[in-house]
Amino acid sequence: MADICIWNRCNNNCIMCTNPVTFRDKNDSLLYSKEAVISRLESHKAKYLAARENINLTGGEPTIHPNFLALVKEVRNMFPDNKIVMATNGRMFSYPLFAKQCLAMNNLSIEIAIHGPNSKLHDAITRVKGSFEQTVEGVHNILKYRNSSQELELRVIIIKPNQKYVSDTLNFIKKEFPSVDRVILVFMEMEGFAEKNFKAVGLRYSDFRPQLSQFKKWAEGLPELRLYHFPLCVLPPEIWPYAWRTLRGSEVTFLKSCRSCLYKKYCLGIHKDYLKLVGGKEFKPIKEKFEIKKRDFFHNPIIGIKK
Numbered sequence: 399m400a401d402i403c404i405w406n407r408c409n410n411n412c413i414m415c416t417n418p419v420t421f422r423d424k425n426d427s428l429l430y431s432k433e434a435v436i437s438r439l440e441s442h443k444a445k446y447l448a449a450r451e452n453i454n455l456t457g458g459e460p461t462i463h464p465n466f467l468a469l470v471k472e473v474r475n476m477f478p479d480n481k482i483v484m485a486t487n488g489r490m491f492s493y494p495l496f497a498k499q500c501l502a503m504n505n506l507s508i509e510i511a512i513h514g515p516n517s518k519l520h521d522a523i524t525r526v527k528g529s530f531e532q533t534v535e536g537v538h539n540i541l542k543y544r545n546s547s548q549e550l551e552l553r554v555i556i557i558k559p560n561q562k563y564v565s566d567t568l569n570f571i572k573k574e575f576p577s578v579d580r581v582i583l584v585f586m587e588m589e590g591f592a593e594k595n596f597k598a599v600g601l602r603y604s605d606f607r608p609q610l611s612q613f614k615k616w617a618e619g620l621p622e623l624r625l626y627h628f629p630l631c632v633l634p635p636e637i638w639p640y641a642w643r644t645l646r647g648s649e650v651t652f653l654k655s656c657r658s659c660l661y662k663k664y665c666l667g668i669h670k671d672y673l674k675l676v677g678g679k680e681f682k683p684i685k686e687k688f689e690i691k692k693r694d695f696f697h698n699p700i701i702g703i704k705k
């Protein structure tokens with residue numbers, strides 16, 4: 399996947415944003431003009447075309463780029479057959495005209511974060527009053543105007559303030575957006591504002607583990623539920639098939655003790671920033687033997703498990 403940051407500013411101000419604290423400097427926005435972004439893409443064009451890589455537009459908030467629609471149109475012309483992925487807070491899609499214009503392009507995947515089941519929790523995390531209402535309206539508009547070549551994925555980033563409300567958040571999603579394509583539970587990364595606000599947002603895997611006993615119930619009624627950023631030893635084995643490896647190799651590492659773990663070859667590893675801020679005590683090599691049904695797919699290698 400080609401990650402292309404197209405804008406350094408955001409209309410939210412999330413307490414666990416992983417962008418560097420100085421990232422939003424207005425003067426740096428010049429680096430993200432339409433021409434500058436296109437020229438960055440040009441330099442990798444042949445590679446991205448040959449591999450049909452997804453073109454992942456990120457930010458900041460990509461949809462508030464001053465030339466967003468023109469920029470995406472140009473990206474589509476450059477890469478007619480690549481999927482364009484947008485990681486967005488979804489607020490701009492609350493404007494029906496914007497949603498319709500954006501969804502005039504085929505082969506899109508839109509990823510939107512929902513931080514809680516209501517405005518009280520969501521807005522406390524984004525630190526922008528009214529953001530929940532706009533995000534919810536944006537998701538409704540996408541579901542209303544999209545065609546079959548366009549996917550919608552909702553993400554819940556799990557941090558200290560919302561970890562106890564994951565059930566409520568998933569119930570809200572099931573009720574409000576039953577036709578969403580998938581939901582991802584993402585364990586927080588501890589960099590940028592997440593590191594700066596560690597006391598308020600920092601979460602240990604062991605603190606979240608009790609919630610995971612409800613996982614099978616969470617998955618009921620959703621077309622797909624995935625877990626991102628979880629090493630296998632912090633998960634009950636019966637939910638390993640839901641664990642995906644999506645972090646870059648340079649972001650994760652293994653402990654010396656991992657060498658004796660029977661499932662290391664299927665494991666994501668541990669985020670280096672987690673080890674720096676929390677430590678490695680929770681990660682214990684797994685010695686119990688399970689019958690694993692596997693597939694030849696790095697990102698989600700385990701598809702079944704029997705004790």
Ligand code: SF4
Pocket residue numbers: 629630631632652653655656659660661662665666667668681682683684
């Ligand atoms: S012990 Fe290491 S290799 Fe085994 S599951 Fe935990 S983090 Fe992964």
